[in-house]
């Protein structure tokens with residue numbers, strides 16, 4: 001069962017279907033109830049309506065051929081799931097149906113960020129065309145109440161205002177005219193806009209106890225001249241603190257308690273604001289209440305560089321069991337008199353479980369688990385809500401009976417599959433979707449994923465297809481072997497794999513991960529010879545590498561060349577920083593090498609003249625290592641009819657490139673098997689794409705289907721089209 005009851009004693013016997021309820025004031029823990037089942041009567045005792053409600057939900061899950069007792073309560077009184085409506089357009093019926101799911105999971109609060117889906121009447125520039133109507137929102141509020149889900153509306157007070165400030169009508173209150181993320185806290189128009197939004201939101205949520213006012217990632221504090229002056233005079237804490245104080249007072253004046261994101265405290269001294277508000281200490285990294293001693297080094301790296309010294313006491317190892325305290329900010333905030341909620345992320349059930357454990361041990365009374373449609377309203381969607389079910393279900397389960405979930409984590413996915421009415425073997429889908437940053441873009445797994453069917457069946461098919469595309473032509477050249485010439489780097493190889501640019505190490509190895517496996521490697525059907533050396537070329541302040549490298553070639557009339565290389569240092573990325581020169585016997589011809597806008601996101605293959613692939617799977621979310629992506633460029637020979645003597649790669653601007661492999665190829669006929677394989681993959685892709693459109697239509701609005709499909713399958717389509725061009 002999920003959540004699992006605290007005390008359950010069941011025996012064989014058919015229980016009576018007549019249910020009697022008894023109000024019992026002695027059952028005073030949160031949502032506490034006692035069910036006594038005999039063959040003659042089923043009795044529920046509780047002190048609260050919510051206790052009776054959850055007892056009834058538990059009864060639905062108990063098999064009818066059992067009698068006995070269930071005594072149960074919630075470990076954490078407030079169990080909040082965040083539904084973020086930004087970026088993706090939602091299917092209203094699906095959104096409304098979620099409250100019943102939350103009730104089944106014993107989740108009793110929902111933080112709802114409407115963003116541009118709320119029908120504001122004071123302006124027609126914020127709401128998008130498919131925003132919800134007032135009638136729909138009233139119905140959501142009603143449905144939430146019927147399911148014992150407390151709604152907490154979220155209205156950002158000045159940061160993450162991309163969805164507002166992108167409109168020129170609001171240009172006057174931007175902190176920066178080129179960056180639309182934040183309003184100016186000193187411009188009265190900023191507070192007035194917040195006041196207008198808050199008034200209308202509260203009008204639709206008159207009974208709410210809490211309002212979340214956001215305030216996270218206010219990265220432009222002190223940017224405009226007025227704000228810069230105030231920061232100079234009295235510090236950034238005062239700039240932020242004064243504005244937040246104003247916001248808190250306004251919310252308090254409505255009789256509500258504001259919540260705010262507390263990441264400001266990661267980097268700054270505290271504003272003098274402690275009363276009548278709640279700091280939400282969101283932390284998506286720690287997986288356990290205490291990180292084990294073995295991860296001390298990792299934690300130091302994670303916190304060491306950014307945390308002010310005052311957090312040091314909360315990072316010190318516990319002398320008794322020699323482990324390290326996680327959630328240092330919660331400790332610091334609590335110690336300094338703030339009421340604090342912990343905020344985890346539904347991306348990872350382990351993170352949610354860790355927050356539940358911290359809430360129980362510190363008695364904070366609440367856990368929030370956030371679902372994000374995207375990082376902000378201008379960036380790519382991250383995941384569909386239903387695909388984050390593992391983290392969502394963990395919120396209910398761990399906040400209800402934390403000890404059970406900590407002790408029985410190994411069976412969590414199986415219990416979840418059962419809860420979602422899936423076959424037992426379909427638990428693998430929940431594991432595959434858990435602990436992943438993004439679920440829509442093509443995903444990479446180190447090992448072949450083993451998806452099941454059932455509720456997340458479509459997701460399972462997608463990741464299996466992603467894996468097949470990732471490994472397509474990774475073991476077999478697209479032409480016969482004689483079609484390729486692997487040009488040795490020879491004397492141009494001027495570096496080992498470990499070197500520095502501008503004082504920063506550029507390692508091609510991290511621990512046991514090796515980005516450059518030695519020997520012949522096939523990438524997108526093209527074999528490369530990789531050595532233990534690189535050819536560095538380019539120009540960069542303070543570096544002494546040649547601006548170009550030149551290779552004599554054996555094949556005199558190749559159809560094209562392919563490069564494996566990586567940008568390792570740059571000061572800005574102009575479109576045409578590098579070029580490939582084809583030196584023919586009569587004259588030379590230049591072909592520019594163009595970087596896409598998404599350097600590092602090599603899995604998104606842009607439909608440009610280059611194609612990027614890396615050999616090793618690395619965490620590109622960690623920017624320290626994003627420069628290690630190896631990219632595959634396939635470049636057509638502009639004049640295969642002319643006699644080619646040499647190939648030269650050079651750089652004009654401030655950039656250093658590490659070349660690892662260079663292969664020339666001729667297009668050979670007789671590749672029917674490859675063509676058949678491409679045809680087959682193309683058909684599979686379109687079948688899956690159709691199914692994707694049908695399925696996600698249940699969750700998202702019509703205006704989002706095309707974009708999400710393109711995000712999920714666009715790079716696969718381009719990849720197949722490009723291989724097809726090579727063959728033709």
Ligand SMILES: [Zn+2]
Nearest residue numbers: 184185224227
């Ligand atoms: Zn300002």
